[in-house]
Amino acid sequence: MIHTLSSAHVHSTFCDGKNTVLDMARAAYEKGFVSLGFSSHAPQTFDPRCCIAPERENEYKKEVLRIKEEYADRMAIYLGTERDMLSCAEMIDYEYYIASVHYFNTPDEDYIPIDGSAEKMKNYVEKYCDGDGIKMAKQYFSLVRDYVLEIKADIIGHYDLVRYNNSRLHMYDEENSEYRTAALDALRDMCETGALLEVNTGGIARGYMSDPYPSAFLLKEWKNWGGEVIINSDCHDARFLDAAYGQAEEILLSLGYDHVMCLSHNPKKGMWEQVGLK
Ligand SMILES: [Zn+2]
Ligand SMILES: [Zn+2]
Numbered sequence: 001m002i003h004t005l006s007s008a009h010v011h012s013t014f015c016d017g018k019n020t021v022l023d024m025a026r027a028a029y030e031k032g033f034v035s036l037g038f039s040s041h042a043p044q045t046f047d048p049r050c051c052i053a054p055e056r057e058n059e060y061k062k063e064v065l066r067i068k069e070e071y072a073d074r075m076a077i078y079l080g081t082e083r084d085m086l087s088c089a090e091m092i093d094y095e096y097y098i099a100s101v102h103y104f105n106t107p108d109e110d111y112i113p114i115d116g117s118a119e120k121m122k123n124y125v126e127k128y129c130d131g132d133g134i135k136m137a138k139q140y141f142s143l144v145r146d147y148v149l150e151i152k153a154d155i156i157g158h159y160d161l162v163r164y165n166n167s168r169l170h171m172y173d174e175e176n177s178e179y180r181t182a183a184l185d186a187l188r189d190m191c192e193t194g195a196l197l198e199v200n201t202g203g204i205a206r207g208y209m210s211d212p213y214p215s216a217f218l219l220k221e222w223k224n225w226g227g228e229v230i231i232n233s234d235c236h237d238a239r240f241l242d243a244a245y246g247q248a249e250e251i252l253l254s255l256g257y258d259h260v261m262c263l264s265h266n267p268k269k270g271m272w273e274q275v276g277l278k
Contacts, residue, residue, distance in 0.1 A: 004275045005242050006262035008037035008080060008155060009098060009198065009232035014060040015040040016050045019238045021060075025067050027238035029075050034265035037078040038064045039098050042087040046111050047103075054089070061093055076267050082157055085147040086111070095271065098198070099148045100157030101140060104128070114140065115164040122169055133171025137162050138182040145186035148195055155230060156190055158200040159183075159214040167209070174215065183214075184221055191227045196261050196272075199252065202234025205243035212248050220255050230261045253277055 005028075011017030012024055019027070021038060028036045040060055041051035052060050061079060068077035082098040083089070086105060091097065104112040104124055112124040121136075129135040140162045148156055160183060166172065172179050187197075199219070203209030219229065231248045235241050252260065257277055264273040 004262060004265070005031060005033045005245070006035040006037075006265075006275075007033070007233045007235055007241060008078070008096065008230060008263050009039050009082065009157070009200065009202070009234045010036060010241070011040055011082075011234075011236045012038060014052050014056060014063070017236045021063050021067050024235070024238050024241075025071055025075070025077060028241055029071065031241055033075055033241070035076040035078070035263035037080045037096065037263050039080040039082040042081045042083045042089040044084055044087050044089075046086075047113075050102075051084075051087075052089075057089060076263060076265050078263050078267075078271075080154075083151065083153075085143055091151065096154040097151055098155040098157045099144070099151055099153030099195075101143045101147060101161070104136075104139065104143075114161050115158075118165050118168045121165040121171075125169075125171055133166065133169070134176060134179050134182070137166075137172060137179055141182050141186040145189050148190045149193060152193065153195050155196045155198050155232070157198055158202070158234065159187065159197060159218065161213060163213065163215070164203065164208065180217060183218055187214075187218055187222065188225065191222060191225045194228075196228050196230040197222050199229050199231045199248045199260075200234050201231065201244035201248050202236070202240075204247065205233065205235070205237070205240035212244065212251065216251060216255060219252065219257075223255060223257055228261045229257065249277055 012021045043054040044051050064079045078095045080096040081094050085101045112120050125136045200213040259274045259276050261272050
C-alpha cells in the first residue's frame with residue numbers, strides 16, 4: 001500500500017469541479033496529501049460548461065499559484081491542465097499537461113462526448129462507423145495516441161474512456177482481439193514518449209465504473225514495456241480526492257508493479273517521484 005497520497009488530476013470551480021481551488025487544497029492537506037496538481041479543463045470553443053472560460057484562464061493560473069505559495073511549507077502544489085484534443089488554449093505557464101480525448105468531432109462539426117450521452121454515441125457509431133463499435137474504438141485510440149505525441153503530454157488521461165459507454169451500449173466485446181490490438185498498438189507508441197499512464201479512479205468515485213481506467217490487460221503490457229504509471233482520482237468533488245486508491249493499488253500489485261509515480265513532495269528535487277507500493 002502506498003502511504004504517500006497525491007493526485008495530479010484535480011478539477012475545481014474554474015471548470016466542472018464542485019470545490020474551489022482553496023477548498024480542494026484544504027481537503028487534500030487534511031487527508032494527508034503530500035502533493036496536489038490542479039488540472040482544470042483547458043478552454044475550448046464548445047461545451048463551455050466543462051472547461052475554464054477563456055477570459056478566466058489567467059485567473060485560474062494566478063489562483064493556483066497563490067495557493068501553491070500559501071501551502072509551500074506544508075504540501076507541494078502544481079499548476080497543470082487537462083487538455084482535450086480540441087482545446088484552443090495556448091500551452092504556456094503550465095507545469096504539466098494531461099492529454100485527453102473527450103469528444104469525436106464529426107464531419108458535420110458536431111461534438112460527440114465519449115463519456116456523455118449513450119444515445120449520441122449510438123448514433124455516432126451508426127452514422128460514422130458503419131455500426132461497428134470496434135471501428136469507433138480504433139478511431140478513439142488513434143486520436144489519443146496522436147494527441148499525446150503532438151503535445152508531448154506528461155500524462156495520458158483515462159486511456160480507455162470508450163469503456164464508459166460500452167458498459168451501457170455493449171458496442172464490442174472488451175476481450176475481442178481486434179479491440180485489444182488497437183488499444184495496445186496505440187499505447188505502445190505512447191510508451192516511447194515517456195508519458196505516465198494514468199490509473200484513473202474517477203469513474204469509480206462517480207459510481208459508473210467498477211474498475212479504474214485503463215483495463216488490466218493494458219496495464220500489464222505497459223509494465224512489460226517499462227512504462228510508468230500514476231494513480232489519479234480525476235477529482236471533481238473533494239470528498240473523493242483519494243477514492244478507490246486501495247483498489248487501484250491492489251490491481252497494480254497483482255500485475256507486478258512495485259511502485260507508482262506521483263508529483264514530488266519536494267519540487268526542488270524534481271517534478272515527479274517514485275513511491276513504493278509495498
Ligand atoms: Zn477527462
Ligand atoms: Zn479530468
